[in-house]
Amino acid sequence: MSNTFANFIDGEWVDGPDVSVNINPSNLDDVVGEFARADAEQVERAIRAAADAFPSWSVSTPQQRFDVLDRAGSALLARKEDLGRLLAREEGKTVAEGIGEVGRAGQIFKFFAGEALRIGGEIVPSVRPGMTVEVTREPLGVIGLITPWNFPVAIPAWKIAPALAYGNCVVLKPADLVPASAWELVKIIAEAGAPRGVVNLVMGRGAVVGEALVSSPLVDAISFTGSVATGRAIAARCVESGKKIQLEMGGKNPMVVLDDADLDVAVEACINGSFFSTGQRCTASSRLIVTEGIHDRFVEAMKARMSTLKVGDALVPDTHIGPVVDAKQLQQDEDYIRIAREQGGEVFGGGRVQNAGKGYFLAPALITGTDNSMRINREEVFGPVASVVKAKDYDEALVLANDTEFGLSAGICTTSLRHATHFKRHVRAGMVMVNTATAGVDYHVPFGGRKGSSYGPREQGSYAREFYTVVKTAYVAA
Ligand code: NAD
Secondary structure, eight states: OOSSBOEEETTEEEOOSEEEEEEOTTOTTOEEEEEEEOOHHHHHHHHHHHHHHHHHHTTSOHHHHHHHHHHHHHHHHHTHHHHHHHHHHHHOOOHHHHHHHHHHHHHHHHHHHHHHHTOOOEEEEOSSTTEEEEEEEEEOSEEEEEOOSSSTTHHHHHHHHHHHHTTOEEEEEOOTTOHHHHHHHHHHHHHTTOOTTSEEEOOSOIIIIIHHHHHOTTOOEEEEESOHHHHHHHHHHHHHHTOEEEEEOOOOEEEEEOTTSOHHHHHHHHHHHHHGGGGOOTTOEEEEEEEHHHHHHHHHHHHHHHTTOOBOOTTSTTOSBOOOSSHHHHHHHHHHHHHHHHTTOEEEEOOBOTTSOSSOOBOOEEEEEEOTTSHHHHSOOOSSEEEEEEESSHHHHHHHHHOSSOOSEEEEEOSOHHHHHHHHHHSOSSEEEESSOSSOOOSSSOBOOOGGGEESSOBSSGGGHHHHEEEEEEEEEO
């Protein structure tokens, strides 16, 4: 075997015909590693291995599945410092954020270890005499998992763990940009005792590896997280071939700040939600909808707080905001800042950070004087960029919050129980936050959105079983 990090197919580490070079976005001279890129033939082998492993894994005992997942969870938690550092090095979130993400992945494995023991069914009296009805859940078969670059370990974890807990076999295709964390994760699961073929890793390009997963008749379901355009194209293909599909996609998440908000609470929630993890979160607060009475004080306090944030090398402990993930994303962020300015917005911050080293460093940007029809408020930027929209009152703020094609997360900062209660009920988003950032969620409850942000059953928590199992109804005549 060469020095490249190989694909994992049918229990073997296998080099690919090509490699991708994983570069640290904080230091472009630092090569994290060379990672094999699979071709369609290797993807087919991985799928076949998963299909061959399924008959045995699908009838393994809950104890066997608990043990594998629990051991993997323990290993992730034990190694969260070094894996968190690796994650920060390849993706650019800070070390603290990287360690937090690996810890979360460990907790997810622990949670789904428990779920493997909690798969029950129902016995229902029949409406007909002498008959009993049983309702049970069964695994689907082979599941293709396609993941984005911004949570290189947590998203693969929250797809692999439930898939395995309920008895499925998987083929994971991580983002080409950040394969190192996924590679370590798969190694940990294999070492935790997952039988040969149950977990397979095929790295590489979406158009090759992802495409081969989506087009294979042996794949029963696809769970995808990524952009809207890719997700919709994959979904259409899956519907044609009858695959079950789950999509988690973009956001343009509103954070409403009302006149009666605690200003310090609102500013911290917005700074965190808009700029931490370099704003590269699907749940980032990108539209700050602020009522007239607090608007000017809020904007001034945001600017003051932004000036205290240190942008720099993700691996340096006092960095608050790491680099943008790559040159293409940096270009996209700067394009949106320019377009917002051209459409009449006033930009604070948002420049390249000099003296931070050879990386993709962008200062956080706050764009004021925007209205909700501007592109900056319609389209996902996916960077440390937030815009402010002024609203007359709560009623108008709610209308603006809902005036978007997305519906992942939404927040409100207020001390009014009446407004908080009304907002929770009437904002059209999958997740609602009161006096806390729109990003940052628990690992044991459902995650997902509505409208253009999500499609299909929820991920995470016990709700994950809707996607990863199929219901069987059995009639037994006594
Ligand atoms: P992307 O859509 O470019 O890529 C996602 C994955 O799909 C990658 O693994 C990619 O290689 C693969 N892919 C690309 N083309 C494909 C094809 N033709 N067939 C099959 N697979 C293909 O997204 P990205 O840039 O990696 O991630 C950023 C996006 O992810 C943002 O829009 C963000 O909002 C979204 N995201 C959503 C959530 C959520 O849970 N809602 C979480 C994180 C990120």
